[in-house]
Amino acid sequence: MIITIDYMNRNDLDQILAIERSSFSNPWSKQTFEAEISGENKFAYYLVARCKDEVVGYLGAWFILSEVHITNIAVKPSHRRRGIAKKLINFLITQAKERGVTAVTLEVRVSNYPAQKLYRKLGFKEVGVRPKYYQDNNEDALIMWKVLTKKKD
Numbered sequence: 001m002i003i004t005i006d007y008m009n010r011n012d013l014d015q016i017l018a019i020e021r022s023s024f025s026n027p028w029s030k031q032t033f034e035a036e037i038s039g040e041n042k043f044a045y046y047l048v049a050r051c052k053d054e055v056v057g058y059l060g061a062w063f064i065l066s067e068v069h070i071t072n073i074a075v076k077p078s079h080r081r082r083g084i085a086k087k088l089i090n091f092l093i094t095q096a097k098e099r100g101v102t103a104v105t106l107e108v109r110v111s112n113y114p115a116q117k118l119y120r121k122l123g124f125k126e127v128g129v130r131p132k133y134y135q136d137n138n139e140d141a142l143i144m145w146k147v148l149t150k151k152k153d
């Protein structure tokens with residue numbers, strides 16, 4: 001299976017929304033994705049993973065000064081455990097290093113063990129908790145953090 005990483009565009013949004021709705025209890029709307037990729041938000045950076053013409057995953061991030069904040073990542077349920085999320089995050093990290101970014105951060109639900117395992121495998125550490133961060137069920141978020149070094153991580 002050959003996976004390519006590309007920048008997200010409007011034509012991807014229907015496939016992305018299907019993945020989003022099958023992945024999250026409180027999915028983003030089409031309008032939210034449209035706003036993120038419209039170019040109006042100068043911090044926003046959105047990628048898709050493709051298998052031929054099919055969107056099989058995506059990642060969103062905001063580049064803010066010396067940090068990059070992962071806002072959203074999901075992989076199509078039929079394509080999980082094949083290294084697609086790892087590939088998306090490693091692509092982001094390579095780009096971040098080229099831009100002089102020194103750390104990557106994100107929030108993840110305390111109950112989301114698969115995603116936490118992914119992040120820990122990629123070198124993220126827990127650095128704190130945001131209480132009741134998720135509005136749909138008042139769940140806490142773990143704050144995870146990865147320091148980027150110039151050498152290969």
Ligand SMILES: CC(=O)SCCNC(=O)CCNC(=O)[C@H](O)C(C)(C)COP(=O)(O)OP(=O)(O)OC[C@H]1O[C@@H](n2cnc3c(N)ncnc32)[C@H](O)[C@@H]1OP(=O)(O)O
Binds near residue numbers: 079082
């Ligand atoms: C900032 C945020 O967006 S937090 C929310 C994250 N997104 C979600 O929870 C959406 C629903 N979940 C998903 O879309 C996917 O399960 C993701 C994004 C968490 C992982 O995507 P995948 O492409 O399946 O991960 P990938 O194959 O790259 O996994 C790499 C490693 O992470 C760990 N991992 C990934 N998924 C799991 C799992 N379900 N159970 C245990 N470990 C897992 C494993 O160590 C895995 O390596 P291995 O397969 O060699 O054991």
